[in-house]
Amino acid sequence: MDGIHDMGGTQGWGSVEIDPNEPVFKEDWEARAFALSLASMGVSGTNLDAFRHGLERLHPVDYLSEGYYGRWISTAELLCVDSGILPPGAVAARARVMQGEKVDEPADVETQKPQYERGGAGSLREIEDTPKFEAGQTIRASSLRKSGHTRLPAYVRGRTGTVIARRPAAVLPDSTAHFTGEDPQHVYTVEFDSTELWGEGAEKSKVRIDLFESYMEAA
Amino acid sequence: MDGIHDMGGTQGWGSVEIDPNEPVFKEDWEARAFALSLASMGVSGTNLDAFRHGLERLHPVDYLSEGYYGRWISTAELLCVDSGILPPGAVAARARVMQGEKVDEPADVETQKPQYERGGAGSLREIEDTPKFEAGQTIRASSLRKSGHTRLPAYVRGRTGTVIARRPAAVLPDSTAHFTGEDPQHVYTVEFDSTELWGEGAEKSKVRIDLFESYMEAA
Amino acid sequence: MTELPRSEDYPSPQIRVEALEALLVERGLVDPNVLDGFINRYVNDVGPMNGAKVVAKAWVDDDYRKRLLADGTEACKELGFGGPQGEHIVVVENTPEMHNMVVCTLCSCYPWPLLGLPPNWYKDPAYRARSVREPRALLKEMGLDLPDSVEITVWDSSAENRYFILPMRPEGTEGLSEDELAKLVSRDAMVGVAQVTAG
């Protein structure tokens, strides 16, 4: 989807501060949010791609204002509610109860974990399809915009680059995030020149990005 | 620039609420912000395009959180400081003084209003250049990304459409906002099919958008 | 170029408005009475009632309707409507087959002389974002459920042309005067997110 998460090349964000003494977690709740988020994928029967898509489904203002682990805990809740593990509103109600309010907690609903066939653990798969592209080849990234999850960022869409390597095949996030199957595909690292992406006035540099085979066409 | 303001087709924003009894200004300060913003262009020697670019230069989080007239008053300040009409920090210092804090207000600086030649009031211009395009012609919108101001939204870049009308020539915002000249150009209304913009699964509809001649190439 | 502090570290917009006005007035750069004049104009004199007069006249006077569709700027001037954000007005007619609506995806350009300042929904990111991608779903959520047979065209005001919708005259209004008709015409119908009803 064309959401706030797709940040490559967007402008106006200001500068980056490095805090050299930053702890792994700034606050205890962030550590808990991290661990619960990892657990949420298993208990909801979803997967990493669905989790990433969950982050994208948050309202842009929330995405920007909640912080990294704030986004994670919202997404963990989203996946649990999607799959019926928790009823809608359960987390907010319990949070209010914990803060001393008198609130009715919603009753459990029927679980509806996603049903789809997994080809193994993790995301890498061995496939027999003949690769469509090879190193050195010129390709164009698809210019298609999708409403669902995709890992093709807007900044390379429709742009021309060169394949520099083929990587292990992997499940297609566009399908896996929506539980319609794994659709494993070859993955390639593609190099784009900065002037192709940002115009002649751009800093001279290269971007190398991993693209799934269906994101690419021969150019 | 590729900023948060370029919202056409972006996703995740939720639904729109209409308040049928909404006043023109919800609060008095909004009315004042509106009037001051109109005045700020004149006193800073800038223009409407620079004002629009000022809105885009706000940090994305501020852009989303300050509200419409909040953005305007920030931009009015930006233009006054850019042109040296007010020293940097003057508004914040005065605001703090008005709230009872003891704060030193910064001394005035030398004004540096933009110097450039205007071809008249407003944005429309009469030009003698032969129009490059005509109604019925198929064109492609430029796919160029710019760091400065532009009125070519990302969602039509690189997409193919049909010219439906030529409109009065007008100053090019990309130049005028940066005071490098007016560069008046022909302007065309171009129709894009929703499937060209958003893919085959999109709602069937048309978008008609005004493009400056330099945003277009024959297709 | 100037960079402002982030809003979280900055005084509220409300107090910054007061501060900016004071600073500019002290320097003799703005006159508070002129500001009052701007505000008064857009609170009291310019608003959807202007556009409604244009629509009502076009409904009762077919010659005017033709002039309006041929040259919106001039036809609006006939009724005394022009000025900032109305340099070039293009009027688009809704029909039983084609529904038109207006947006400004990049900011919130709007035909001020005919409609005044834009309402919050028009400035909402959701409206700016969704109108060009899923107008039918958006209109339905906003209360206008168009049959599939009606085509939708969305006008994105990306330059200095300002688009204004001439809505369809509702049935059952044959006996009404121009003034009575004008009272039926809502702002939202002239932006293309509603239709006019007989009331």
Next chain:
Amino acid sequence: MTELPRSEDYPSPQIRVEALEALLVERGLVDPNVLDGFINRYVNDVGPMNGAKVVAKAWVDDDYRKRLLADGTEACKELGFGGPQGEHIVVVENTPEMHNMVVCTLCSCYPWPLLGLPPNWYKDPAYRARSVREPRALLKEMGLDLPDSVEITVWDSSAENRYFILPMRPEGTEGLSEDELAKLVSRDAMVGVAQVTAG
């Protein structure tokens, strides 16, 4: 699909974390000890010290360096480093002519087994946005001012491959042991936003 209330109307993330944990524990779906284990692992056992060992070994053992560049996943496993977010590790070498750096523009993918969880700057919108468009200006602001003669390649981790930078060994470290070298190697150098200095 579920839509959550907007954060302004919602309890704070902090209290929602407690609520979610309580609800899942009550239902027997998560074990707090397992959560403690996850946290403990990434606070204490997995972090940049892992990557630093890989770098130091590559600096002192040229055969290892070649294996590392040829098959990062296997070479990291030799030192015991693998697991989530390390399914396929690709190691890229910085040279006097070519500087490499890593980003994930779409979220914040990062080679956990080698570097632990990403620091805030890596997750900052400014880093995610600017690294692919103006890497040289960004690196300079972050303290790494590269000569114009050095080319820059930015690796955007958009799929399941995880990129890891083998920084240049600084001059003046000829006499140091592998352990001493590892202490010099900073996290930021292994993401490509800094260089290693002799200390």
